[in-house]
Amino acid sequence: MKRNWTRREFGLGAMAIATGAACSGAGAAQWERKESGLAFVGSAPANEPGDGSIHLFRTAGERWTALGTVPAAAPAHLLLHPTLPVLYAVHRVDTWNHLPRGVVSAYRVDGHAGRLHLLGTQPLSLSATLPRHAVLTGGATHLFVAAEGGGIYNLLPVAADGSLLAVSAIHKxxxxxxxxxxxxxxxxxxxxxxxxxxxxxxxxxxxxxxxxxxxxxxxxxxxxxxxxxxxxxxxxxxxxxxxxxxxxxxxxxxxxxxxxxxxxxxxxxxxxxxxxxxxxxxxxxxxxxxxxxx
Amino acid sequence: MIVTVSKDDERYLQLRRTRNARFPTTDADAVSGIELCETADDVQAALQRAVSAGKRPTVRSGGHCYEDFAVNNPGGVLIDVSKLNTVAAAPGGGYQVGPGAMLGEVYKGLYEQAKVNIPMGSCYTVGAGGHLSGGGYGLLTRQQGLSADLITAVDILTVRHNGTVEMRHVDAHTDPDLFRALRGGGGANFGVITAFYFAELPAAPRHLTSGGVTFPWATMTEDKFIQIAQTYGHYMATRGTERDTWPMFTMMALSHKTERGRINVSATWHDMDGTNDLRVPTEFLDLFLKCDTQVAELKDPQTSAHAPSGGRFQMTPCVEGKHRWNTKPWLEATVDGNSGGIKGYGSTRGKYKSCYMKQNFTAAELKKMYAWLTRDIPEVDTGCVISVDSYGGAMNRPELAHSTAVPQRGSVMKLQYQMYWSNPAEDAVRLKYFDDMYTDIYSANVAGKHAGTPFPGDYYEGCYINYPDQDMVRYPFWPELYYGTGKLYPFLQGVKKKYDPNNIFHNSMAVRT
Structure with a gap:
């Protein structure tokens, strides 16, 4: 039974979470390809919500090479589409565009250039604050998001290109x-x-x-x-x-x-x-x- | 009996909306169904069903909400209480009003029963539920106070931590914190109201007499505009605070400039004792003689016979002491206005803003108003109006700020910014114009981080929660605009946590915890 991974161990794992000491939360995902791998690490500073970032790394065995950083609101959880080169970020915020709700984003992954391109950002429903985790449904037709702050689950349809559409169902x-x-x-x-x-x-x-x-x-x-x-x-x-x-x-x-x-x-x-x-x-x-x- | 209207019902598209055709914003924003309730038990059952199913409930009484609070509710349930419209004697004495009763029905019912009155608004079809819980004011507010000032008990359904819906009868002794919050704290924050109670109500007036003066935009100048507005504002801030003027309601309609448009100033006198002494409104209208001497020389002065079709007030030439008054029995004058869209929801889209004013207009803010009211949106019939209502009087008793949730007890005028249109394609340009106008006007007297808003201070006392404006939530201090800078908002947050611990009842401008 393992406890507390080190960064080295994280690089070997299929999926895990990494965060720095100054971070309140973070999410990470790794997109693996035969020729190389990409890893994504999200960070959300505790004292500056909305001022987080997603860090990109190219991985080769145990070697990680930083490729860059993309500004992001507060990516507490990251996950990848099972078939498309799309990364999803769940932002742990309690306000988005001045309304009490969290937000999720979708990014197109350019694996060759090692870049992320924002496909779009979708607000969660009112009162769905502080989202913490998400998973894609079977066939990746929807993103299922758990919003801890509001005690709400949101369901967002996934478009053909992997981008997210407006919330289609709520369970409070x-x-x-x-x-x-x-x-x-x-x-x-x-x-x-x-x-x-x-x-x-x-x-x-x-x-x-x-x-x-x-x-x-x-x-x-x-x-x-x-x-x-x-x-x-x-x-x-x-x-x-x-x-x-x-x-x-x-x-x-x-x-x-x-x-x-x-x-x-x-x-x-x-x-x-x-x-x-x-x-x-x-x-x-x-x-x-x-x-x-x- | 509950009538459930789901998406596959042909009534759904008609019943999922409110009177503001802007909402629901998109099909995806709409509710999944409507529960039409007839009794408090129906409401309890419908609310329990929604909560147990994990659906967000929103509530509609008259359907006049200015923002999207009731019908932008993706996949949620709209609980319609319009059939809870009882206006009757209450068990044990006093009076009972259902949240679905339209104001016109309340006026008529209470007058017929006991010749009494609740000082409410002038739109016949506004529902009591939203109006009363948000404070409620109208033509008799200066004489009799706010609607919420007179409420003595409320029946409300709240939701416990464990999701159980329970009925509460709250008053000054039972759940007094919730009772205070419901007297002006805004609808749909804490639960679903099923009845309001009033132990005593003031007598209704005998007659209502109206008259006014009018100034054409065709001959308007900036100086004249400022003179008219400051004449009005000066009166309200000085003479208008004296007790003998309280039966008078005044309005100044600062309309957007059009070729044949006019700026109207009206006075409405409530005859409380049968004497119908019009010295006070005459004195008020005489003040405007100085604003435009040419008015008295018009060959075809605007008289009651030439008043604009559908106009409520009769405008007369500004001849000292000789105004053309229009007197009607109070009830007839109050309920026959056909105001508020009695014919149905229609296609009108609207946007609204508000401001409480503690003193007269400054020249600086009037210059900005004049500039915006004479500026057109390209290729759009701009058509907006700033309605300046008289305020204060009986509702400005300071102690009421502590027993109700309406902190604005020092204002002398209340402004309602209104814009109406019907073409959805104009939404963006109109909303931007309206927001820019308001922000600019409230940058004249307010500096620093509060600039662009009527933040409570020397000039202003914030905004009215029953005229909600979602543009304001961009300011982190927006609760202070609506609930003041004192302890009221933290108090409401505490009430919210206590009585709606799951935040079941929420909207974009609900009390946030």
Whole structure:
């Protein structure tokens, strides 16, 4: 079991998160090609929201070569289109164009020149603030975004060129009351299940929720209470989708959940204090669950 | 019974919008369905259904919202409360008004029942829900206060942390913080209102008498424009603050220059005791004699018989002490105006801005107004108007700022900037012109980071939340424009967190937490 990757290890990984000490959050993705690879690292300064950037690197084995930097609002999470040379950035902001909402961007990747070209930026729905994570749906038809601040999920259609269209569906969660205490919803990590359903971790509701797309709308079809008392923060699936791994939002405890037809069950604790709240993301790589915290 | 109208229903396109044809902005911005409710129980069920389904609920009563708050709601649910239009005696005494009651229905219902009145606006079809919760003002505000000043209880549906919808009856003793917030804090911030209550209401006037003076743009100069406006403003800031003038409502319509256009000044006197003594409005209109002596020499003076079609006020030549008054029984004058688009939603697009003024106009700001009102948008019939309403009087009692959510208790005039058009292709140029005009005018007396806005200070007292203007959210201090620089906005934020912890009820200018 690995803990805290180094930058060297990150270069070897398929996907991970890297961030500098001055950053409040960051996302990274690596676009691999046979002849070379490109890696993207997002950074969002804690004290200057909206003044982040995406750094491009060409990778060759363990060697990383900086290619340049693209200004970006606050890229807390990056992900790549499965077939198109398009990179998506989820910006963790609470205001965009003076309205209370987050924003996502799409960039065309010029692999030969090592450049990013902005395809477009789409605001999330009102109240969908502080988005933290996203995943592409099956066939990459939509981007599914978790907005932690507003307790909202947004669905944005993906155009043929990979650019993002306006939000087409919203699911607004409400919080929970228990033992005289109340917590707001806080969706913070999402994943695509092999059967096309979507899995979401919510630290506020303390749940793993399976969503299905029905006539373009998001419908929660199964919920499992997990990490009772703290809720899950990070979420990663095993490659075959048999297991979901989550970390506790407060303790960092790692747990495994068996998935059957996309429904989570059989919560098993694997490791205590696996992560800290500063760890921005978790990924599953062969034979290991890795969590990046630099 | 709830009538649900979904996208495949032929009624959907008609019912998904409000009276401002600008909204929904695009099909993608529209709601997925409309829930037409008849009772408070219906509203509770519809709201619970929306919340449980993860859909954003927005609310429509009269459909007069100036911005997109109700109908730009992608995939969400529009809860229509227009059928909750009860105007009746309340259980236990007093009066009850449903949020869907149109103001004209409220005037008529209360007068018929008890010869009483709520000092509300002049547009017949405006819904009580938005009007009352945003403060509410009109022709009788100087005499009787704001609509919200008179509210003594509210029934409202709120949503708990766990998503459960619950009904609250709030007043000065039960949930007093929420009660205060609902008296002017703006609609759709905290929940869905299903009834307003009034323990006591003032008597309705006997008659309403109106008259005015008019000045053609054809002979207008900048100096004359300034003289007219400052004559009006000086009166409102001085003599107009005295108690005997409060039954008078005045309006100055600073219209955009056209070949046959005019600037009109009107006075409306509310006869409260049957004497219909018109000395105060006569004194007011006489002041304008100095502004244009040629008016008295017109061979065919504009009289009531020659008043513009559909005009509410009758303009007369400016002859000292001899104004042509038009007197009607109060109810007839109040509800037969057919104002506010009673015939339907139509194709009118609109944009609005506002300003509370604490003192007379300065020459500097009037020069800017004159420049903009004489400047045309190329190839567009510019057609905008700045309506300058009288204000103050009974609603300027300072203590009301602490028991309601309307902090503006020191103004003497209230301005409403209005622009109307019907061609969607003109949206961009009109909105830019309007924004540029407003920003320039409010750079005359306001400097520094607040320039371009009527930020509360020596001259201004901010803006009216019932005339919402999304252009203002570009200023980080926009809540201070609408809710003042004191502790009101933080108070409203606390109320929001407490009673709408999930931020179910939100829009682009909602209270933010």
């Amino acid at each position: 969660e409400f919080g929970m009351e228990e033992g005289g205490l109340a917590k707001p919803a806080a969706p913070n990590s999402v994943a695509l299940l092999p059967n096309g359903a979507l899995l979401a971790a919510d630290a506020g509701l303390e749940t793993l929720t399976r969503f299905t797309l029905v006539d373009g709308t998001l419908r929660p079809t199964h919920r499992l209470r997990v990490h009772r008392g703290e809720g899950p923060r990070e979420l990663a699936l095993s490659p075959g989708g048999r297991f979901a791994y989550t970390t506790g939002a407060a303790t960092g405890e790692l747990r495994r959940h068996r998935l059957a037809l996309g429904n989570a069950s059989d919560e098993v604790a694997l490791a205590r204090r696996f992560s800290s709240p500063l760890a921005p993301a978790m990924a599953y790589v062969p034979d290991a669950i890795s969590l990046l915290q630099v």
